[in-house]
Amino acid sequence: MERLIDFSRDRHMLCGSCGQRFLVDLDWIHRWEQGQEKCPGCALTCEHEDAPRVIVDPADPALDDDLVARLSWYHTSTHPNWPPKNFDPAASLTAETRQLMGGDRQVADWATRQKRKALHVGTYEAAIHNMLRRIDDQADHGSQFYLYRVRLEPTVTVRTDWIIDPSNFVGDVMLDEVCPPGIDVVRYLNYHEDPGGISLALGKDAIAGVQRVAIPLADTWDESWVRNAVAALKNATANVAPATGKLSRFRRPSSPRVVASHEPEALRELCADLARRLPANLQNQFTSATAFAEGDHPVRWARRTSGLFKLIEDPGRVLATLDTADRRNV
Structure with a gap:
């Protein structure tokens, strides 16, 4: 028996101070964790010991x-x-x-x-x-x-x-x-x-x-996104000026990771766009989990990143x- 899969569903909250129960979306919880929201019953914020916490859905x-x-x-x-x-x-x-x-x-x-x-x-x-x-x-x-x-x-x-x-x-x-x-x-x-x-x-x-x-899953990535991400990495690598001078032959070539950490705004925007399409409570971990690391193969990395996104966007296929x-x- 399968349940409805919904990463973005509203969450039930219960305040330990006033006993108020209320329903919120994940953006509200994100703001609340930043101290920007209060309990609608007693106005406690997240730093209080008895502040509202997520509770189970009675249904x-x-x-x-x-x-x-x-x-x-x-x-x-x-x-x-x-x-x-x-x-x-x-x-x-x-x-x-x-x-x-x-x-x-x-x-x-x-x-x-x-x-x-x-x-x-x-x-x-x-x-x-x-x-x-x-x-x-x-x-x-x-x-x-x-x-x-x-x-x-x-x-x-x-x-x-x-x-x-x-x-x-x-x-x-x-x-x-x-x-x-x-x-x-x-x-x-x-x-x-x-x-x-x-x-x-x-x-x-x-x-x-x-x-x-x-x-x-294999072959579930967005091929258009993959092409754009790989192109951004290649462009960033191509724009790095080659080392010159007597010591240049002893220097290791720049990896896409080194370049990506400084230059490719296009790649950062592509990844940020994916993250923004996710629920607020997954965005930071998705961004960190899909960061391009030194030694990653650009195509494999891009396909994996897009595939991980599809696990959330299209669970029916899984x-x-x-x-x-x-x-x-x-």
Whole structure:
């Protein structure tokens, strides 16, 4: 069962001071985070501890216990076989690393804690947002990402109601701390990706199967945009004066990244135009995640940038591709 995908939908807010509930768009939230908006009930601004915060949509189908296992859930990862069948977090540790961690006993304890961590799935919007955040924050600029559509076991037991996002500062949740015995899945209000949406923390046993596609999808880019971006890079490179003098033969040639950081206004405007067409809460991360880096191939970079944009602009094509993907039982 698919939900309507809408990155730009209005969000519900709840003020912790006066109890006012109200509906806003993402531009309002952006202004509010800059201190430019106030609670319509008590005029608190964002810096106050009890200021309004995003809250779940009371009409969200994920609030229906009977629908949770029937909904499609999503996850993005750089791992081509998520979740792994035989997860051994210590398998890749070198002997030196094991020694630095204190020896085999400490490594075994660490591995046990890693296995206790919950898996996370959420809306399509949350999965794409999470990917952009990882590219931006975790140096995954050159990594291949995969989008997973997750089907839950129909017999899962869902914890009553929902909780505030229980993740720690690195995004980890210990499953046994949020799912008491007999509970397989907990719903939580996601503050960070797709704010206001419901995400799930769960164990691998709660997942029946997954379908996977590599993203961005091949051949989904806007060829006209790609041509213009590549031309802007080439023009910028061509306009760099060659080095002269006795030391010029020892200098490395200028890369498009070096040129792009100083000259090509046309390229910056092309990228800014894409970002402006996105919801306010995605613009900065999209801009950072798609920055042209030294060593990038101009055509590949332009196609990837346009393809990432299409994941947000045309999710229907992604879902159609997932429909044809093989299902892997977990």
